[in-house]
Every structure is written in C-alpha cells, then in structure tokens.
Amino acid sequence: MTDDRPIGEDDLQAYVDGRLAPLRxxxxxxxxxxxxTTAARVAREAEQRQALRDRLAFKASxxxxxxxxxxxxxxxxxxxxxxxxxxxxxxxVWLVIGINLGIFGGALFGQGFSLRQASQDxxxxxxxxxHRTYVGERLHPVEVAADQEAHLVQxxxxxxxRPLLAPNLTHQGYxxxxxxxxxxxxxxxxxxxxxxxxxxxxxxxxxxxxSEEETAFRFETRxxxxxxxxxxRGCSYVVTGSIGREELLGVAEAVYRQYEEKAVPAPGNL
Amino acid sequence: MDEIAxxxxxxxxxxxxxAWALLRDDEAADDLVQDTLERAISRWHQRRSDGxxxxxxxxxxxxxxxxxxxxxxxxxxxxSVETLDEIPxxxxxxxxxxxxxxxxxxxxxxxxxxxxxxxxVGVEDLSYEQAAQVLDVPIGTxxxxxxxxxxxxxxxxxxxxxxxxxxxx
Numbered sequence: 001m002t003d004d005r006p007i008g009e010d011d012l013q014a015y016v017d018g019r020l021a022p023l024r025x026x027x028x029x030x031x032x033x034x035x036x037t038t039a040a041r042v043a044r045e046a047e048q049r050q051a052l053r054d055r056l057a058f059k060a061s062x063x064x065x066x067x068x069x070x071x072x073x074x075x076x077x078x079x080x081x082x083x084x085x086x087x088x089x090x091x092x093v094w095l096v097i098g099i100n101l102g103i104f105g106g107a108l109f110g111q112g113f114s115l116r117q118a119s120q121d122x123x124x125x126x127x128x129x130x131h132r133t134y135v136g137e138r139l140h141p142v143e144v145a146a147d148q149e150a151h152l153v154q155x156x157x158x159x160x161x162r163p164l165l166a167p168n169l170t171h172q173g174y175x176x177x178x179x180x181x182x183x184x185x186x187x188x189x190x191x192x193x194x195x196x197x198x199x200x201x202x203x204x205x206x207x208x209x210x211s212e213e214e215t216a217f218r219f220e221t222r223x224x225x226x227x228x229x230x231x232x233r234g235c236s237y238v239v240t241g242s243i244g245r246e247e248l249l250g251v252a253e254a255v256y257r258q259y260e261e262k263a264v265p266a267p268g269n270l
Numbered sequence: 271m272d273e274i275a276x277x278x279x280x281x282x283x284x285x286x287x288x289a290w291a292l293l294r295d296d297e298a299a300d301d302l303v304q305d306t307l308e309r310a311i312s313r314w315h316q317r318r319s320d321g322x323x324x325x326x327x328x329x330x331x332x333x334x335x336x337x338x339x340x341x342x343x344x345x346x347x348x349x350s351v352e353t354l355d356e357i358p359x360x361x362x363x364x365x366x367x368x369x370x371x372x373x374x375x376x377x378x379x380x381x382x383x384x385x386x387x388x389x390x391v392g393v394e395d396l397s398y399e400q401a402a403q404v405l406d407v408p409i410g411t412x413x414x415x416x417x418x419x420x421x422x423x424x425x426x427x428x429x430x431x432x433x434x435x436x437x438x439x
C-alpha cells in the first residue's frame with residue numbers, strides 16, 4: 001500500500017518536525033531524493049530547528065524559582081482579599097504589646113521573662129551586626145547567590161536544623177540576592193539578603209531556638225538600623241533593614257505568613 | 271490544590287523557556303510565567319475538562335504577553351515587536367565568526383506570530399492542533415505560518431554567507 005497524494009508544503013514541515021507517519025514519511029523521502037534543491041532546503045530548516053532547541057534548552061533545565069511554585073502562588077493569590085487587613089491589625093497589636101513589654105517588661109515581670117527577653121535581644125543584636133557587616137559588602141554580599149536558590153535553602157536548612165525558606169518579597173519590592181551561613185554562639189545561623197534594585201538591602205536572619213516556642217513581634221532600632229524579631233515553632237527570625245518601621249513591618253509580616261503557610265500544609269517537605 | 275499543582279508544575283520549565291525566548295530577560299520572563307500561573311489558578315474552574323492543560327497555559331501566557339506589548343505601546347514606549355520588514359543586510363557576523371549568526375537573532379527578525387509558531391511547535395513540541403488552539407487560527411494557517419517562518423529564518427541565517435559570496439564575486 002502506498003500514499004499517492006501529492007507532496008505538500010505541510011508534509012515538508014511535518015518532515016522537519018519528524019512527525020510524519022511511516023507511510024507518508026516514505027513518500028516524502030522518495031520525493032526529496034528526486035528533488036535535491038528542496039532536500040537541501042529542508043535539511044537546513046531541520047538544522048535550524050535543532051539549533052533553536054539547543055540554544056534555548058538551558059532555560060527549561062534551570063531549577064524553577066520558588067515564587068513560581070503553585071503552593072506559593074495559591075497562598076499569595078488569596079492573601080490580599082481576605083487575610084491581609086486582619087493580619088496587619090494583629091501584627092500591629094502585637095507590635096504595641098511587644099514595645100510596651102520591651103519598655104516595662106523588666107519592671108513588671110519576673111526573672112523568667114527577663115531571661116527570655118534577653119535571649120531574643122541577643123538574637124536581634126547578632127542579626128543587626130550581621131546585617132551591618134554584609135549589607136555594605138560590595139564584592140561578596142552573599143555566599144550563595146539567588147540563582148541557586150534551591151541549593152541555598154536546602155543547605156541552610158540542613159545546617160540550621162530547621163526547614164527554612166527564602167520568602168518571596170516581590171510584593172514588598174525586594175528580590176532575593178542570596179544568602180550565607182553565620183556562626184551564632186555555638187550554633188549556625190542563616191542569613192538571606194534582599195535588594196530593591198536601588199541599593200537598599202534587607203536581611204532575614206534565622207536560627208533555631210529550642211528553648212522558646214513562640215513570641216510576639218519585637219521592634220528595635222540601633223544606629224539607624226531597624227529590626228523586627230520573633231520566635232515561631234522553635235525558630236528565631238529577625239528581619240533587618242535601614243527602612244521605616246511601617247515598611248519593615250510589612251516585610252516581617254510577609255515573612256511570618258510565608259513561614260506559617262509552609263509549616264501548615266507540608267511539614268514533611270524537607 | 272494538589273491536583274492543580276500536579277498539573278501545572280510540570281509545565282513550568284516549558285513556560286519559562288517560551289517566556290524567555292519572547293522577552294529575553296530572566297526577571298521579565300518569570301514575571302510573565304507568574305502572571306500566567308496566577309491567572310490559571312484563578313480560572314481553574316473555567317478550563318474545559320476535556321481540554322489540554324498545556325495548550326490552555328500557553329494560550330494564557332501568549333495573550334498576556336501580547337497584552338503587555340499593547341500596553342507598553344500605548345504608553346509610548348518603543349518596543350521592537352513588529353517584524354523587521356526587510357531582512358537586515360548582513361554586515362559581517364556580530365559574533366566574530368564569519369557567516370555564523372546566533373539563531374536568536376534570526377528569531378528576533380520574525381514577526382511575533384511566526385516567532386511563536388516556531389517556538390511552540392519546534393521547541394515546545396506542541397502538536398499542530400495545540401498550536402492552532404494557542405494561536406487561535408485554523409490548523410492550515412499554522413502549517414503555512416510555520417513554512418513562512420522557517421523560510422524567513424533560513425534566509426536570514428544565510429544572508430551572512432550570501433553577502434560574503436556576493437562580495438567575492
């Protein structure tokens with residue numbers, strides 16, 4: 001049985017794409033054998049098709065950035081409409097409580113509270129020091145850059161012993177630059193750095209905090225550098241930047257939420 | 271949610287490649303993919319149950335890309351979206367190796383509809399039916415557009431060598 005329909009341009013295109021059924025393929029090959037000019041043309045088109053594939057292949061083999069994970073997008077999409085105002089209000093309430101406790105805490109509460117407060121203070125101080133050290137660094141602000149985000153997050157999570165993530169702060173105007181590992185007393189800590197494209201940088205500092213399960217947001221400022229710190233699920237977080245309190249609160253809140261969302265649906269992620 | 275992720279995430283590398291080929295900028299390409307995925311999630315119930323998720327996603331992404339171009343044009347920003355009507359004369363290769371041009375330069379010389387058909391069929395391996403769906407044209411138009419796009423690309427890529435030959439004569 002043969003396929004006697006005349007060869008068309010569509011056959012030649014399907015030949016270039018390698019999509020002809022065996023019977024039709026034989027007919028087209030027969031035609032090309034008799035028409036060397038067309039055969040040469042088709043061969044070049046096939047080469048160029050392959051060249052384009054090769055040239056673009058790198059993009060499809062890159063690890064996908066975390067901001068494109070469906071879980072993160074589903075979370076982000078829902079947020080502005082429902083959760084946001086309440087979350088901001090709650091954060092503000094905690095902020096006020098935190099500041100008041102910070103001011104009056106030592107006087108009003110017992111020894112235990114002061115100790116806890118002190119450990120959180122130390123974490124914040126370490127975070128501010130790390131921020132000051134590395135944010136001004138021109139040549140090597142980060143150890144592992146954001147183009148290796150998956151590797152960075154996995155590595156820091158393993159070293160810190162907590163499932164970390166590099167929060168997506170694009171809605172706040174900041175992009176992940178990368179991160180590094182830091183010493184924090186006898187343990188390691190993780191530092192993620194973000195940039196707004198105009199030279200302003202933020203850091204997120206995280207380390208495990210086995211003695212403490214959960215605290216409110218605390219705000220402090222030192223030499224023009226502001227920090228929000230809190231402890232959640234046994235991990236201390238400090239968001240630091242030389243920006244206003246309101247803007248920094250927005251960032252801290254976004255970080256807090258993304259860690260919450262990660263913790264709830266998929267505890268076995270790492 | 272898990273169902274959405276399991277159907278959408280396998281398409282992300284391919285969507286990123288198509289977006290990058292159109293925009294040639296890492297951040298802008300991922301912004302486009304993110305917009306595409308967000309729209310797909312918000313309209314998940316609207317997709318036809320018998321429909322092809324892959325073709326549906328590429329359709330959304332291409333439409334967002336075209337809308338973005340239109341908006342930028344309305345704002346008066348110049349974007350090189352339109353076809354180069356003439357194939358640029360070869361003035362020696364830009365990469366230093368005589369007659370050899372970057373295939374992406376050839377891609378840029380094509381109008382968007384030809385670029386898209388080359389990318390969707392030739393790189394992303396969409397079937398001709400899927401490409402027809404994405405481009406919203408009959409399948410015969412896909413075939414003729416593909417043929418024109420490849421011819422133009424071939425001429426463009428060869429014009430370097432052609433010019434050299436003409437000069438020698």
